[in-house]
Amino acid sequence: MRVRLVSSMAALVMLCPIGRLTLTPISVAAQDAARNSDVTRTPWGDPDLQGIWTNNTATPFERPPELAGKERLTDAEVAELAERDRKRSEQNNPASISGPEHWYEHLGVRSKRTSLVVDPPDGKVPPLTAQAQGRPIIGTVNRADFSTWEELSPWDRCITRGIPGGMFPTFYNNNYQILQAPGYVVILYEMIHDARIIPVDGRPHLNSEVRQWLGDSRGRWEGNTLVVETTNLNDKYFERGAGTGFGGNLTMTERFTRVDANTIDYQFTIDDPTTFTKAWTVMAPMSKIEGPLFEYACHEGNYALAGILGGARADDKAAATEGTRKP
DSSP: OHHHHHHHHHHHHTTSOOOOOOSOOOOHHHHHHHHTSSOOBOTTSSBOOOEEEEOOBOSOSSOOGGGTTOOBOOHHHHHHHHHHHHHHHHHOOGGGSSSOGGGOOOOOBOOSBSOSEEESTTSSOOOBOHHHHTSOOOSTTTOSOOSSGGGSOTTTTTSOOOTBGGGSOOSSOOEEEEEEETTEEEEEESGGGOEEEEEOSOOOOOOTTOOBTTOEEEEEEETTEEEEEEEOBOSSOBOSSSSSBBOTTOEEEEEEEEEETTEEEEEEEEEOTTTBSSOEEEEOOEEEEOOOOOOOOOOTTOHHHHHHHHHHHHHHHHHHHHSSOOO
């Protein structure tokens, strides 16, 4: 099945034109050193990143206030927090969350780091610029009352989690399948079944006027590390909460390094001076799992939209009748 899928993806991406080499070249010495290493390689010689991976984690995205100034935990502190996570999971009240309890991935791996954000050093996403703060607040992550479907996010509408959101660990579906063919890497997401086809053949980015939900990704190999630069995002997805989309001026640079049979060191940097006051970096290691990826049968125009907007209209009617707004 995997062979058929790789062959199909290769046939699809070969329809795209190949441009001239514009990415930073790797020295011959570096290439030789990489090829002489003990890293597992594809039949055509690239480092092999293929498999099904998860970035499910119990490590907080940003550093909690009680751990301010503390970058790493001791082994004893990790064990204590892991036990606390386990007890909290056992006591979780299904009535307090959206959807059945078995949807949720409560017990992820907790690392010694106190946050996934590793730069800035305080473990916090930098503040938004004044321009970004002035943008409309959308999405069920940020609000509960909606006048129109346009106030719901593309994630609410089952279109995409966007970039960088699709690569953030969240409450479920934190799984990815990586496939490779000569000149290409494909990342298939379990969440909303997104897929990114990433050329690694040196072609330039698309014209800046071409904008896409997941942007335009271009990769290159630096030794054993796959470096992916994504630009050309459209401006239809902007949410203030981390883990979603941040608009059309963003550049995301990712680094994938296979460190052993079961681990990929995954890092990405977000740079968008129109949205954030400085660039920031996340480290979210991936662990290999058996799989398979499951179908995420979310579709644009899903049933929740009618319920969300219908509930808002019912509140409007109640407010007009009773003179008060229901919560």
